[in-house]
Amino acid sequence: MKQKRVWISWETQRRTTELSKILKCNLKIIEIEGVLRYPVSIIKTILFILREKPDILFVQNPSMILATIAGFFCTITKLPLVVDRHTTFLIDKPIIRNKMKKRIFQLLHFYTISVANLTIVTNDYLSELTEKAKGKPFVLPDPLPNFFCCNAKKSLRRDLFKILIPNSFAQDEPLDRIISASKLLANENFHFFVTGSTKRMPSHLKNISFSNITFTGFLPDQDYIDLLFSVEGVMVLTTATSTMLCGCYEAVAAEKPLITSNKPCLSDYFTGALFVDNSPEEIATACRTIKNNTQEMINRAKGMKETLSFKWNQDLQKLELILSEIV
Numbered sequence: 001m002k003q004k005r006v007w008i009s010w011e012t013q014r015r016t017t018e019l020s021k022i023l024k025c026n027l028k029i030i031e032i033e034g035v036l037r038y039p040v041s042i043i044k045t046i047l048f049i050l051r052e053k054p055d056i057l058f059v060q061n062p063s064m065i066l067a068t069i070a071g072f073f074c075t076i077t078k079l080p081l082v083v084d085r086h087t088t089f090l091i092d093k094p095i096i097r098n099k100m101k102k103r104i105f106q107l108l109h110f111y112t113i114s115v116a117n118l119t120i121v122t123n124d125y126l127s128e129l130t131e132k133a134k135g136k137p138f139v140l141p142d143p144l145p146n147f148f149c150c151n152a153k154k155s156l157r158r159d160l161f162k163i164l165i166p167n168s169f170a171q172d173e174p175l176d177r178i179i180s181a182s183k184l185l186a187n188e189n190f191h192f193f194v195t196g197s198t199k200r201m202p203s204h205l206k207n208i209s210f211s212n213i214t215f216t217g218f219l220p221d222q223d224y225i226d227l228l229f230s231v232e233g234v235m236v237l238t239t240a241t242s243t244m245l246c247g248c249y250e251a252v253a254a255e256k257p258l259i260t261s262n263k264p265c266l267s268d269y270f271t272g273a274l275f276v277d278n279s280p281e282e283i284a285t286a287c288r289t290i291k292n293n294t295q296e297m298i299n300r301a302k303g304m305k306e307t308l309s310f311k312w313n314q315d316l317q318k319l320e321l322i323l324s325e326i327v
Contacts, residue, residue: 003055003056003323003327004026004052004054004055005023005024005025005026005054005055005056005057005058006025006026006028006048006049006052006054006056006057007020007023007027007028007058007059007060008027008045008048008049008057008058008059008060008066008070009027009028009029009030009059009066010029010030010031010032010041010060010063010066011031011060011063012029013060014145014246015084015086015142015246016029016060016084018142018143019084019140019143022143022316023058023323025058026052030044030048041066042065042069045066045070049073054079055327056080056081056082056323057070057074057079057081057082058081058082058084059082059084060083060084061083061086061112062086064105064108065108067083067085067108067116068111068112070083071111071112071115075115080326080327081116081117082116082117082119082120082326083112083113083120084120085112085113085119085120085121085130109133110133113130113133113134113135114134114135116135117136117326118136118138118323119136119137120137120139120319121137121138121139121140122140122141122142122265123141123242123244123265123268124139124268125241125242125264126139126242127139138318140312140316141249141315142246143312144249144252144305144308144312145250145253147225147228147250147253147254156230156231157191159189160191161189161191161232161233161287161291162190162191162192162193162230162231162233163192163193163231163232163233163235164192164195164227164228164231164233164234164235165192165193165235165236166196166236166247166250167194167195167196168196168200169200169202172239172240172243173238174237174238174239174278175194175205177278177280178192178194178235178237178280178283179205179210179213180280181281181283181284181287182212183280184280184281185287185288186211186212188291190212190287190291191212191213191214192212192213192214192235193213193216193231194214194216195218195219195224196216196217196218197217197218198215198217198218201215225254228250228251228254228256229254232257232290232291232294233256233257233258233259233287233294234247234248234250234251234256234259235258235259235283235286235287236248236251236258236259236260237259237260237261237276237278238260238263239261241263241264241265242263242265243263244265244266245260245266248260248266248270248273251301252304252305252308253305255298255302256298256301257274257290257294257297257300258270258273258274258297258301258304259273259276259283259286259290260273260274261275261276262275262276262277269308270304271304271307272300272301272304273300274286274289274290
């Protein structure tokens with residue numbers, strides 16, 4: 001008998017959109033702003049579950065509140081619950097200073113892991129943390145997206161070696177070190193495209209003009225994809241130790257040479273990338289390496305794409321088997 005699957009998220013996220021489609025879930029995204037966000041979102045969530053009557057419920061965490069409400073509901077109704085858990089372990093993230101908020105977060109953290117029938121995480125390190133919290137983990141990295149380039153940026157200068165930097169101005173993104181590296185490469189025909197809404201740009205960068213950096217601002221999906229296919233390389237860096245980076249998957253999907261941070265979860269998975277310690281000197285050296293060995297790096301990206309796609313499909317089959325046994 002075919003399972004009726006429902007997936008609820010309180011934010012739009014590429015992983016959720018892709019994975020819910022692959023798992024044949026009816027995805028409901030509830031995005032409410034303002035002071036009534038939580039009460040309205042909770043009511044809409046419960047009403048949607050009651051109306052759909054799923055055999056199995058998937059939710060995205062974050063939001064921790066969504067995962068908690070789903071945990072309460074599923075405990076009462078005995079509805080199987082799967083939580084796709086992203087980066088809400090607060091590893092290498094700013095510490096919650098308010099002791100009461102921190103304690104509440106910790107309690108919800110352990111509750112949402114222990115109550116779920118299955119917690120999907122992106123890497124082995126988070127799997128170990130889930131097991132320590134008495135949860136049942138399953139490791140499933142992001143699926144490689146299927147990209148279609150509609151209009152490569154032909155206007156971009158062909159004499160420049162262009163590198164895309166997917167960015168959101170988050171605290172774990174070492175943008176200042178990338179800027180320092182760009183200065184080391186100022187006379188070497190490199191140009192960097194840094195994405196992300198300029199509303200979140202640090203104030204000390206807003207009035208500075210960089211000779212070899214373009215801050216693109218927020219890009220709609222297709223504009224971002226077109227830019228991705230127009231550059232010669234992609235660089236995605238983080239100071240966090242356990243975060244899988246969406247930009248890495250996107251680079252592999254587009255078969256672009258990839259530079260990323262030398263963190264175990266990244267180096268174990270994206271084996272064909274170049275890894276740096278986030279210092280300006282290593283960043284600059286890695287940029288020169290992909291410029292001087294472009295075809296080799298493209299071949300490595302193609303190899304990664306083939307290997308990761310094959311492994312991911314194997315993991316998906318294992319997940320489907322587990323899901324069939326939950327209900």
